[in-house]
Amino acid sequence: MTWSHWQVPPFVTGVFFILGVLTLYWVTYNWLVSWVHQRRFKVTDDVVNTWYGVIYMLVFVFSIQTLVTGTSMSWQFMNFQLIAVIFCAYFLNIHVSYYFFLPIVLIYMLFNGSIYYWQSWAHALTLMTFFWVLNETRVKCHSHRDSLLLYLLVTIPFGGLLWFWMKLKFNFSWAVFGEEWLYLVIFEVLLYLYVTMLAHDSELKVRLARFASHDALTQTKNFAAYTDAMDDYFHRSRADDQPLSMMMFDIDHFKQFNDTYGHSVGDLVLREVATTVQTVLDANDLPATFYRTGGEEFNVLFPGTEVAATKPVVDQIFAAINHLEIQADDHKFNVTISVGVSAVVRDDRSPLDFYNRVDRNLYHSKRHGRMQITVA
Incomplete structure (x- = not known):
């Protein structure tokens, strides 16, 4: 035809x-x-x-x-x-x-x-x-x-x-x-x-x-990916009454690395910290996703997980980074982090409510001597 x-x-x-x-x-x-x-x-x-x-x-x-x-x-x-x-x-x-x-x-x-x-x-x-x-x-x-x-x-x-x-x-x-x-x-x-x-x-x-x-420097997921995931996880948590926990941390006195040793050393610190955290997460079965959400600020989302269940992983990350020794040329130094942890509660009306509470926990750790974990 x-x-x-x-x-x-x-x-x-x-x-x-x-x-x-x-x-x-x-x-x-x-x-x-x-x-x-x-x-x-x-x-x-x-x-x-x-x-x-x-x-x-x-x-x-x-x-x-x-x-x-x-x-x-x-x-x-x-x-x-x-x-x-x-x-x-x-x-x-x-x-x-x-x-x-x-x-x-x-x-x-x-x-x-x-x-x-x-x-x-x-x-x-x-x-x-x-x-x-x-x-x-x-x-x-x-x-x-x-x-x-x-x-x-x-x-x-x-x-x-x-x-x-x-x-x-x-x-x-x-x-x-x-x-x-x-x-x-x-x-x-x-x-x-x-x-x-x-x-x-x-x-x-x-x-x-x-x-x-993804963040080009650390190869972690970036703030845009975090925003999309958080919106999805949060609304699923509210709709299905499923837990959602988050760990937020930043590197103590990070500005000093850049000011004292230069930005290349600061970049090295960020990469080493990110690699260490991802290694700990990969070694655990707990569902978790890792993000770099700011200059030296990082977040880990734990969908379907109560705060108590995240404690072993949070403690491992905290210990691994605080024992991290970084070598840059002739300089050798240690890194510490301050941490805030929380979970979604009924009063949270938006992902921002949840984020702000975890952020307050992080700053509580920083204002009270740094190198500590605040859970609330």
């Missing part, structure tokens, strides 16, 4: 169809991941990627095959289906065990009415082998500088073998065989270039997002 009515070759429309299907996948996948994150489900992005990728491509493959099932042209959309397999196995890096893959293949063969043909069994075994080889190629060669060449060294011969089984089954001409194999190779190259372009764009967005939400 595309050629006879609009003078557009089916191959060209096929290219746009494939790109449209893949674009729809990325859009819906990103929406799904955002939805999962917003609701804080304990599901990793890899799990979402695996299940959604498999389900999406199975729906695509079965849906398109319904148009030609039971006809002498039931091979017509095979290139689209092979691209779906390549996309899942190589670009999404989805690993499917044989005990899961085999039932899918059998169901498809029953659906397509091809289970009684030996060529279909040869095709199915080749397809499963193709999938697993693509997995291994992705893991071992994806970062290689010749990754496109290695990718094609796998996809081209497997594609030819898969089309060879179809030629034996349907007895179409060698010209058709060569044409379909060539179309598949072109699809494979376009798929590689398209996904690589999207991946590069995604990596750039990730870097920009990190730049916007």
Whole structure:
């Protein structure tokens, strides 16, 4: 129809169809991941990627095959289906065990009415082998500088073998065989270039997002990230009646480091303190997020945690920093911190109410000799 009515070759429309299907996948996948994150489900992005990728491509493959099932042209959309397999196995890096893959293949063969043909069994075994080889190629060669060449060294011969089984089954001409194999190779190259372009764009967005939400000096999350998280945690705490605690601290006499030794030493102190705190948090199972919210001021949010439960971690951070010895050129010095800790209470009407109370606790520590923890 595309050629006879609009003078557009089916191959060209096929290219746009494939790109449209893949674009729809990325859009819906990103929406799904955002939805999962917003609701804080304990599901990793890899799990979402695996299940959604498999389900999406199975729906695509079965849906398109319904148009030609039971006809002498039931091979017509095979290139689209092979691209779906390549996309899942190589670009999404989805690993499917044989005990899961085999039932899918059998169901498809029953659906397509091809289970009684030996060529279909040869095709199915080749397809499963193709999938697993693509997995291994992705893991071992994806970062290689010749990754496109290695990718094609796998996809081209497997594609030819898969089309060879179809030629034996349907007895179409060698010209058709060569044409379909060539179309598949072109699809494979376009798929590689398209996904690589999207991946590069995604990596750039990730870097920009990190730049916007992280402090460049200490690599902790910054005040903007703190504000977003605090607003979310606070309203969840009020809505679900869940605890929320916060530790706020700053470095005692920090201005003296800059005035006495220079700003480079002050920066070193900030980095060492941030690294020490993150090390303590990583060593504990308590859910916590670390932020640099001011010059020498830092905050740790403990969602779903009462103040009493944060005490061991707060004490570890306090002790670790107060025993921290920093070497800068010929100078060696120690660092101390003052700390304020509190939790959300019913009288808090906004995140600012909560923040101000923790801030008052911090300044109580500073006004009463520094190097101490105030909890209230």
